[in-house]
Amino acid sequence: MSFVAVFILLLEVSGFSFCFTHVSFFRCVGNNILLLTKAFRKKFIIPDFEEFAQQINKMYDRAQLQEGGQVADYIPQLAKFSPDLWGVSLCTIDGQRHSVGDTKVPFCLQSCVKPLEYAIAVHDLSSECVHQFVGKEPSGFKFNKLSLNEDDKPHNPMVNAGAIVISSLIKPHSNKAERFDYVMGFLKSMAGMEYVGFSNATFQSERETGDRNYAIGYYLKEKKCFPDNADMIAALDFYFQLCSIEVTCESGSVMAATLANGGICPITGERVLSAEAVRNMLSLMHSCGMYDFSGQFAFHVGLPAKSGISGAVLLVVPNVMGMMCWSPPLDRLGNSVRGIHFCQDLVSHFNFHNYDNLRHFTKKHDPRRRSDDDPNKSVVNLMFAAYSGDISTLRRFALSAVNMDLRDYDSRTALHIAAAEGHVEAVIFLTEICKVNPLMKDRWGNTPIDDAMQFGHDVIVSILQEYQRAYTDSDSPCLTEEQKTTLDMLKSIG
Numbered sequence: 001m002s003f004v005a006v007f008i009l010l011l012e013v014s015g016f017s018f019c020f021t022h023v024s025f026f027r028c029v030g031n032n033i034l035l036l037t038k039a040f041r042k043k044f045i046i047p048d049f050e051e052f053a054q055q056i057n058k059m060y061d062r063a064q065l066q067e068g069g070q071v072a073d074y075i076p077q078l079a080k081f082s083p084d085l086w087g088v089s090l091c092t093i094d095g096q097r098h099s100v101g102d103t104k105v106p107f108c109l110q111s112c113v114k115p116l117e118y119a120i121a122v123h124d125l126s127s128e129c130v131h132q133f134v135g136k137e138p139s140g141f142k143f144n145k146l147s148l149n150e151d152d153k154p155h156n157p158m159v160n161a162g163a164i165v166i167s168s169l170i171k172p173h174s175n176k177a178e179r180f181d182y183v184m185g186f187l188k189s190m191a192g193m194e195y196v197g198f199s200n201a202t203f204q205s206e207r208e209t210g211d212r213n214y215a216i217g218y219y220l221k222e223k224k225c226f227p228d229n230a231d232m233i234a235a236l237d238f239y240f241q242l243c244s245i246e247v248t249c250e251s252g253s254v255m256a257a258t259l260a261n262g263g264i265c266p267i268t269g270e271r272v273l274s275a276e277a278v279r280n281m282l283s284l285m286h287s288c289g290m291y292d293f294s295g296q297f298a299f300h301v302g303l304p305a306k307s308g309i310s311g312a313v314l315l316v317v318p319n320v321m322g323m324m325c326w327s328p329p330l331d332r333l334g335n336s337v338r339g340i341h342f343c344q345d346l347v348s349h350f351n352f353h354n355y356d357n358l359r360h361f362t363k364k365h366d367p368r369r370r371s372d373d374d375p376n377k378s379v380v381n382l383m384f385a386a387y388s389g390d391i392s393t394l395r396r397f398a399l400s401a402v403n404m405d406l407r408d409y410d411s412r413t414a415l416h417i418a419a420a421e422g423h424v425e426a427v428i429f430l431t432e433i434c435k436v437n438p439l440m441k442d443r444w445g446n447t448p449i450d451d452a453m454q455f456g457h458d459v460i461v462s463i464l465q466e467y468q469r470a471y472t473d474s475d476s477p478c479l480t481e482e483q484k485t486t487l488d489m490l491k492s493i494g
Contacts (some may be wrong), residue, residue, distance in 0.1 A: 256322020
């Protein structure tokens with residue numbers, strides 16, 4: 001049985017029906033073999049993803065009932081969005097995906113781009129270099145206030161002053177087009193090459209209505225906050241451009257998952273950002289990412305996040321998943337009303353809060369917990385499949401890395417049971433494919449061949465005699481090429 005055949009059989013067991021050739025199969029699989037292996041073994045970070053997605057849908061529905069807030073209107077292009085739009089997408093570090101609502105509608109990142117441009121700057125220059133020009137502390141003021149810390153630096157990269165300075169640090173010796181393409185390349189890689197666009201209309205609106213940002217720029221220039229030879233107007237233009245970059249909830253969730261995965265995109269497997277850049281960025285998002293609500297958000301939700309006046313909330317659950325929520329109506333602090341409600345609901349149900357791992361927080365649900373961790377349950381299920389001659393279930397157990405030599409209370413293996421019951425196909429599968437040990441004895445000293453003889457199953461006796469000779473003659477019995485391929489595959493997922 002070839003790798004292709006094993007895979008197709010697994011699909012059939014799962015209710016799918018496909019017609020694959022070897023060529024088309026490997027073209028489809030491509031670089032996703034690790035993803036498929038995790039699927040075979042049920043080793044995804046969220047094992048029962050269907051149940052998890054159902055809970056996300058319920059939270060989405062509850063948040064949709066929140067009707068307060070106002071769509072931002074001081075940038076004309078943002079005012080055009082319907083207040084009824086509402087979408088949530090998630091992507092785990094294993095590439096599991098779920099979306100609900102208006103998740104394919106493009107919207108601008110706005111302030112959600114601030115942590116991303118900071119991470120790119122740290123990736124290129126190091127934290128020490130970047131923080132010569134910008135601080136690390138929450139400001140205590142509005143995001144667009146003309147305010148510097150005691151060292152005459154912007155308080156952090158999440159306020160406008162800090163983001164404008166950061167924009168002057170990225171590829172400072174390149175022309176405007178090259179700098180923009182450079183950042184777009186990073187963002188597309190973070191999004192697994194999914195949708196990342198640009199709204200020129202929003203960019204022009206930003207420039208035309210950005211008096212406060214121009215005032216901040218001149219204030220920064222007066223205080224010599226920019227690196228030597230930096231062009232303040234060029235830095236502002238670049239900042240406006242970055243705020244006008246578009247994503248969807250779906251592509252934004254992959255960006256967030258890349259951050260949750262330490263800088264490695266879970267869709268492509270490519271390392272996009274250094275671990276240092278991601279760690280420092282998440283730290284600043286945790287303390288400064290939600291405008292004047294950052295302290296409350298850290299207290300109640302306990303996760304790194306960044307909001308934008310487009311209604312976006314970029315949420316990261318480190319080592320688990322990333323999420324993008326989007327709903328244009330904002331509260332008085334500039335955060336999405338539905339987005340905040342959803343994030344609080346998420347953490348009230350699941351133990352994702354940064355400190356929910358403390359010993360006595362046991363009331364919340366942990367979607368990372370496997371439901372089939374009980375070894376006794378595995379033994380019972382395996383033995384019952386052998387007793388019934390259920391080849392499909394035996395295949396699923398083998399592909400899920402179950403030890404096919406497990407013993408029951410009487411030290412009997414699945415091969416003992418299948419041999420005693422006369423299930424020829426099950427015996428062939430356990431011997432030829434799973435390569436189980438035919439010499440194991442039960443509590444009465446009987447091997448599987450003894451059971452086959454006792455119950456008069458002559459065909460099984462012949463099969464086991466031949467297999468036992470090959471098994472004892474060599475540690476690795478002589479196999480055909482297809483058997484070797486299948487065995488290697490089973491070993492690789494075990």
